[in-house]
Amino acid sequence: MKTAMSASMVAFGVALSASTGLAEELNVVCSNEQAWCDLMAQNFEIETGIDVAIVRKSTGEVLAQLRAEKGNPKVDVWWGGTGDPHIIAANEGLTTASGVDLSGTVGWAQNMAEMTKGRTVGVHVGLLGMIYNTELLAEKGLTAPACWRDLAKPEYKGEIQVANPNSSGTAYTELATLVQLFGEEEGFQLLADIGRNVNQYTKSGSAPSKATARGETTIGIGFIHDMVSLKKAGFPVTIVSPCEGTGYELGAVSIVDGANNLEAAKRWVEYVISAEAQDAALQVGIYTIRLTPMLKRILMHRI
Numbered sequence: 001m002k003t004a005m006s007a008s009m010v011a012f013g014v015a016l017s018a019s020t021g022l023a024e025e026l027n028v029v030c031s032n033e034q035a036w037c038d039l040m041a042q043n044f045e046i047e048t049g050i051d052v053a054i055v056r057k058s059t060g061e062v063l064a065q066l067r068a069e070k071g072n073p074k075v076d077v078w079w080g081g082t083g084d085p086h087i088i089a090a091n092e093g094l095t096t097a098s099g100v101d102l103s104g105t106v107g108w109a110q111n112m113a114e115m116t117k118g119r120t121v122g123v124h125v126g127l128l129g130m131i132y133n134t135e136l137l138a139e140k141g142l143t144a145p146a147c148w149r150d151l152a153k154p155e156y157k158g159e160i161q162v163a164n165p166n167s168s169g170t171a172y173t174e175l176a177t178l179v180q181l182f183g184e185e186e187g188f189q190l191l192a193d194i195g196r197n198v199n200q201y202t203k204s205g206s207a208p209s210k211a212t213a214r215g216e217t218t219i220g221i222g223f224i225h226d227m228v229s230l231k232k233a234g235f236p237v238t239i240v241s242p243c244e245g246t247g248y249e250l251g252a253v254s255i256v257d258g259a260n261n262l263e264a265a266k267r268w269v270e271y272v273i274s275a276e277a278q279d280a281a282l283q284v285g286i287y288t289i290r291l292t293p294m295l296k297r298i299l300m301h302r303i
Contacts, residue, residue: 031081059169082169090119152193170205177247229285
């Protein structure tokens with residue numbers, strides 16, 4: 001009887017182990033471009049055998065979700081989007097330290113981890129800029145914008161599109177950039193003046209650049225790496241780095257506190273900061289500055 005019971009228990013244990021292996025999964029919320037989200041999920045599954053369920057949301061939406069689900073999260077890891085909401089999430093105890101080795105990354109990636117006690121890791125840099133549709137500009141007889149202050153000119157009324165800072169980390173970066181460049185009073189006044197020329201506030205940070213490329217608006221504000229992919233695709237656009245200077249994002253990745261699949265989440269963080277994963281972004285037209293020094297040189301050479 002004891003022998004039979006032992007054999008039965010062993011068989012049960014083997015079955016349970018196999019079942020657990022088959023069930024290994026990871027739930028990711030992604031604040032990068034959809035094509036990049038999908039590619040990374042696919043590559044990670046091939047690399048690890050872990051099933052990935054991935055959904056795209058803007059950074060502001062994800063922060064709100066993590067707050068609402070605190071103590072009972074539905075996702076394991078948050079990848080992409082501007083770093084500020086990731087830092088806020090870390091400070092509110094919504095994320096947890098990943099413990100990954102960052103020795104092969106550049107300083108800003110390590111600094112972000114240090115300032116959040118390992119709860120978030122920098123994964124890329126994106127510069128803020130403007131984009132305009134050359135055909136629409138010529139058709140309407142408008143001068144090309146070169147500076148942030150230009151966007152407040154009455155001639156651009158109804159010609160500008162920008163994201164909503166309540167949902168988009170891109171728009172939040174714009175707000176912070178103008179305040180830091182011009183001071184609080186002038187910065188907010190400039191935002192108000194530009195706002196009078198805005199025809200739509202979008203949920204997604206990359207939407208204004210895409211709308212500009214399609215000819216749905218004359219001018220868009222966003223991250224330059226999104227604009228480069230549109231320019232390389234042949235759209236009639238010109239990219240502008242504003243004359244007064246500009247701001248930048250530190251894109252990030254964070255593991256959600258209380259993640260149901262913690263070990264898989266750690267493997268995701270290790271994967272997205274790897275040279276292989278960073279270089280794969282180029283396959284879908286993502287031209288951010290990478291966190292591995294060698295890849296920065298490769299990227300600039302290719303562009």
